[in-house]
Amino acid sequence: MREESARSERRQRHASIVDVAALAGVSPSTVSRSLRGHENVSPATRQRVADAARELAYTVSPHGSGLASGRTGTVGVVVPFVTRWYFANAVAGAHDALHAAGFDVLLYHLGDSPSRDRFFERMPLARRVDAVLTLSMPLTDAHTLALRALDMPLVTLGARLDGVSSVRIDDQAAARSAVHHLLHQGHEDIAMITAREDDPGFGFVAGADRLQGYRTAMAAAGLPEDVVTARTYGIEGGAEAMTRLMERGRLPSAVLAEYDEVAIGVLRTLRRSSVPVPARISVIGVDDHEMASVLDLTTVAQPVQEQGALAARLLLDQLDGQAEGPVDLVVPTTLVVRSSTGPPSQS
Amino acid sequence: MREESARSERRQRHASIVDVAALAGVSPSTVSRSLRGHENVSPATRQRVADAARELAYTVSPHGSGLASGRTGTVGVVVPFVTRWYFANAVAGAHDALHAAGFDVLLYHLGDSPSRDRFFERMPLARRVDAVLTLSMPLTDAHTLALRALDMPLVTLGARLDGVSSVRIDDQAAARSAVHHLLHQGHEDIAMITAREDDPGFGFVAGADRLQGYRTAMAAAGLPEDVVTARTYGIEGGAEAMTRLMERGRLPSAVLAEYDEVAIGVLRTLRRSSVPVPARISVIGVDDHEMASVLDLTTVAQPVQEQGALAARLLLDQLDGQAEGPVDLVVPTTLVVRSSTGPPSQS
DNA sequence: GGCCCTCCTGCAAACGTTGGCAGGCTCGTG
DNA sequence: CACGAGCCTGCCAACGTTTGCAGGAGGGCC
Missing domain, CATH: 3.40.50.2300 (Response regulator)
Structure with missing residues (x-):
């Protein structure tokens, strides 16, 4: 009780526009106009208002302003x-x-x-x-x-x-360019790992387009598709998908990951299984994640x-x-x- | 002109509390109270208000509310x-x-x-x-x-x-525990890389404490300090600092980084210079950054x-x-x- | 059956700003 | 000197809520 009243007393209310107006000897409207540099306000008035506002440490109330103007800022x-x-x-x-x-x-x-x-x-x-x-x-x-x-x-x-x-x-183009890079290096057995395409709950919406780009590029090269869908997103998803890919027995010679975090998960699994990159398998991602440079990950960069x-x-x-x-x-x-x-x- | 007026016509104004009140056949105050579940409002009224609000897709205006109550939410x-x-x-x-x-x-x-x-x-x-x-x-x-x-x-x-x-x-304790881990493994030549301690413009404020923890632990073990300050933050800072450390000629046997991103930069430099980790040098960080598991970085984890x-x-x-x-x-x-x-x- | 208490509701005054409207003043021009 | 045109400025009515206060209705108890 006691404390509370003490506290609310101490809490000095904010200066309002009318306080500023009073101090500057003008009307609130003028203060409003002046402070927003709006219409024509005489330099002298503008100065007085500015001084008064500074002296009272005045800030316009977003609520008052929002209510009156309809804008929220x-x-x-x-x-x-x-x-x-x-x-x-x-x-x-x-x-x-x-x-x-x-x-x-x-x-x-x-x-x-x-x-x-x-x-x-x-x-x-x-x-x-x-x-x-x-x-x-x-x-x-x-x-x-x-x-x-x-x-x-x-x-x-x-x-x-x-x-x-x-x-x-252009997500399709990004994926295509990744595939082309791999093709150019001589890969023909290229798998793609996407992040939960069917239930997009967690994914980038771009996933479908990147997948399409991969498909287009592979088809154009006359190569078969090989798509694995991760069960979760990000690093863990990529890691898990790569594990599944390896359990199939035959390893592709290259993997395109939907985005770098997936690729990073892939790299982790490969390193833990001592599969040499890129000697045994190449990995490419999309994004140019901060960590791509650390992991020496080839990627399609976007700003x-x-x-x-x-x-x-x-x-x-x-x-x-x-x-x-x-x-x-x-x-x-x-x-x-x-x-x-x-x-x-x-x- | 024409278009604009058409547009502003189409833009249906939001339902206000008085619209809801009218529809529910009560006063705005009752709507306000009812919607916030505040004081005593009869169940029947509460229901009518709720229905009316739903029908009009009513949302309270933060500005009106903020102005009246002084709270912003x-x-x-x-x-x-x-x-x-x-x-x-x-x-x-x-x-x-x-x-x-x-x-x-x-x-x-x-x-x-x-x-x-x-x-x-x-x-x-x-x-x-x-x-x-x-x-x-x-x-x-x-x-x-x-x-x-x-x-x-x-x-x-x-x-x-x-x-x-x-x-x-406890940043000091975190750094000490990192040092203790290294000591325990037999290291005696342990350097610390901090991130711009003097001009803390970019750094974690925790840096000073971690440095202090390192100093305390080293002193307690009777070992000399060896502190390098990175010129910028994060990965790049760590990478650059490690480069400088290597240029000194004599390599410490272990490095404590102020936080994992710095450690990651350190690892990058070491890998690029083909310095084996941990065979030639051990690296430890603080944070348990998402990437620590990928890079197999030992670290002091915080939630x-x-x-x-x-x-x-x-x-x-x-x-x-x-x-x-x-x-x-x-x-x-x-x-x-x-x-x-x-x-x-x-x- | 009357009285008091409780529960529910409405009234009205804020809260702080904006902007349309109108009026006064000044200055220039004929 | 009179008139008109700008400039500046003030007045006032919103904007949408919350909340203290008061009043009405209904129910329980004696």
Whole structure:
């Protein structure tokens, strides 16, 4: 009791716009206009207001402002797993661009499929944000419906959505270029490891496209497909899938992993089984994960932070009303050859 | 013109609490109370309100609510670099705990030292959040002052701050236990690589403590110190520092890295120089980074997501007024022995 | 049957800002 | 000197909730 009242007394209320107005000797409206550099405010007034605001350490209340203007100054960034390299980097890129433009970032870390469903059902974004950025998520129809219903600027990263701007790489081409690299080195027995294609609960939505690229490239070369689907995502998934691949008896001469984390899992299994890379088997991934350089993993690199920033920029354009309609930005990838790939063994 | 008016017409305004009230045949106050399950509302009314709200797809406006109640339902999470494994995991842990408690997470990705300063000067957190969680950041006095001035619940992760609750590991003990492991294997020539100790712009604030732990353990064993400071953080820093260490001519028999990413950089340099690990040199880190298992890196593991969740819980307790005063939660670490450490070579 | 208490509900006043509207002042021009 | 055109500025009505206060209805107890 006693303590509580003491505490609430000590907690000095924030200065409000009327306090600033009083101190500056003007009306609240003038303060509002002045502080936002809006319309025509005389330099003298502007100065007085600025001084008063600084003296009172005034910050505009997002609630008051949001209520009156209908804008929140906040963008929602929706991501399945921040802990994964790709997402963390995309979030960082997007955050920095948005923050620089004066927007706050509300992070929604969705996790697995069921929590994802719950999220889209409750749609907590409704009135909290001005725009939404979704990162490479496998979206069900219900999800996209919920997103569209928000009726606000929307950009997707790493995935296509009808009528929505997006930033991504050409996943099919990336996979093809990986396959071509292997073909070029003389491989003919190339397996692909995908991450849970059928139940996309955890996967990158890009998986299907990369698989398609692999198929196209193999078919064009007249070679048979060999696809293994990991039972879980990331390193563990790759490790487990590679184990299964080895248990089949006959080892392919090269493996294309859907993304680098899978490839890293593959490498771990191979090392533990003392299968030499690339002497006995070549491994290639997609992403150019931070660790690829450490593990000497050959990979098809994509610029992740840049894509995040690009997506943010698209969002900002839409918020400015500058946007011409949805665009689909496809950024280039580059093959980074390291020593996890090489010519197949003679045998 | 035409288009625009068409668009704004189509954009159906959100249902407000008075719409719900009208539909349910009650007053807005009753809707408010009912929806928050607050005071006593008759079951019949509660049901009618719930139905009306569902029918209109009503969501409370955070702005209206925030303005009236003074609460934001939002927690600010401040992090230097989300792209780093430790931070991404801590953010994930904290987010999930906060989200489960009904809070939104405003992410502030600060980056390097200058942007950090700018952030704390402008203090955009002021009226947007109910509480703040800062993740292992080296905070200057100006920073902590700005944080305290917010006068709201505050928790730090991976760092101590006077009068503020914190969650962390015992960094000195972690480093000591790493050194003891090496001593136990017979090493006497143990170097430590720290990440930019003097200018903590990028580093974990824990670095100083880990260094201290190393010093204490070495002194207790009667062995001389050998400290190398990396010029940048993470993998690249570790790689570069190891290069310098090798250029000195005499190689230590073991290296303790301030954290796993540094150790990973060390391993990269060693592999590229064909220095066998652990035959010629042992390497140990701290964290148990996701990649440690892939690289067979011996390390002192700490539970990162759990610490994030724990920190969130502390924050929630403070928001509930349950907190007894600041606590300093120290979670245990475990030595995970893999094959990057072994007895020193006979030579 | 009357009185008091409890339970439920409505009223109205905040909360802090924005933006349309209108009015006053100043300055330039004829 | 009069008139018109800008510039600046203030007034006021939102925006959507929460919450203290008060009042009405219904039920239990004597």
